Amino acid sequence: MKPKYLVSLEQVANIDAKERAELKRVTDLFAFRSNDYYLSLINWEDLKDPIRRLIIPNPGELEPWGHLDPSSEHRYTRAPGLQHKYRETALMLVSDACGGLCRYCFRKRLFIKDAREVNKDVSKGLDYIRDHPEINNVLLTGGDPLTLETGRLTEIIRQLRDINHIGIIRIGTKMLAYNPYRIINDPALLDMVRQYSLDDKRIYIIAQFNHPRELTEAARQAVSLLQDAGAIVMNQTPLLRGINDHPGVLAGLFNKLASIGIHPYYVFQCRPTVGNKPFAVPVEESYRIFEQARAVCSGLAKRARFVISHATGKIEVVGKTDEYTFFKYNQAANPDDRGRFMIYKSNPNAYWFDDYTELVDEGRVRGPSGAM
DSSP states (O other), X not given: OOOXXXXXXXXXXXXXXXXXXXXXXXXXXXOOOXXXXXXXXOOTTOTTOHHHHHHSOOGGGGSOOSBSSTXXXXXXXXXXXXXXXXXXXXXXXXXXXXXXXXTTOTTTHHHHSOOTTOOSOOHHHHHHHHTOTTOOEEEEESSOGGGSOHHXXXXXXXXXXXXXXXXXXXXXXXXXXXXXXXXXXXXXXXXXXXHHSOSSSOEEEEEOOOSGXXXXXXXXXXXXXXXXXXXXXEEEEEEOTTTTOSHHHHHHHHHHHHHTTOEEEEEEEOOOBTTOGGGOOOHHHHHHHHXXXXXXXXXXXXXXXXXXXXTTEEEEEEEEOSSEEXXXXXXXXXXXXXXXXXXXXXXXXXXXXXXXXXXXXXXXXXXXXXXX
16 A cells, blocks of 8 residues: 555545635644545544644644744754754654654644754754764654655665664654555565664664544554564654543553554653644643553553753653642753752642742752752
8 A cells, every 4th residue: 555645635635615614714724734644544523533643733733832943943943954952862854754743743843834853864963963972862753754755864874873882773653653665665674674774773763642542453554564674663752632641542552552562651740832722731730640540551662751852851750749739850951850859839820830930949969079
């Protein structure tokens, strides 16, 4: 099967003329892209179908809310298409296309303005990585790296493998959900994984399955092929209103992932990006859903961490009482913040870490001999 891509609601037979007219203001601002395979997963009789919410425009996207760059990624750009936020990790934006455009995308600025953050010439980014031996892992993202031609992706990965201090190469992709046939129908892609996912230097595929129904037979086949080729597959997802904001749904996702050998990785608080208000869940409600889901999972299925991908780092939500919410920096742009523990006065209306204003107590991890 080779899915047919659709870039206009006019091509979606299940959306009538009246609805298309109502959604025109949305699609004039936020682009639409999908394919017939992914649209076939929708129950069109259910207007609240979670797969529909994932991919079909929503009038609520026009509600004023959020920022184009809520995690301030621009602060960490060190070379064209290269971000260096955490000491050991470089992020390369290698594609400005996706297999489908998620309605909750936190980088939709790439598709609605001329923000040339993605650079097709990766040479300066690679030079930066070569010059920074503290970097031991690289995340390829975009857009979606698997929209690149396999030869182009292979060349990028070959050059990264020639840099001795790079151990892990990560490929962030939603193609396993949007178009698993991209993997199934491309032996050259699997050959590339076999060649460059080494015993001591692995390629990690960071998938994005948001709902259990995305784990179709084709998706499971694509996962298995990548695993057989030597890749380690992990999953991350934001917690999204109307999609996976029920403990049973989230637990179902965790359990299905674990059963096919995918490691649940991060569950993200939905970023306050322009257009994302329909998908946002307050932080403390998100945490309760997350913990209720984990409570009915096996140890292997409950390894995910619930984090806020903040401008200053990945801030994990680690606990909650009636009065207080507890946070810890799981990763930080400022090395002094790593492991920093923070207690804030509870704020049930908080959608982002910046909404917490009453710091009660904090502590920092100290190194050997008491050094910070």
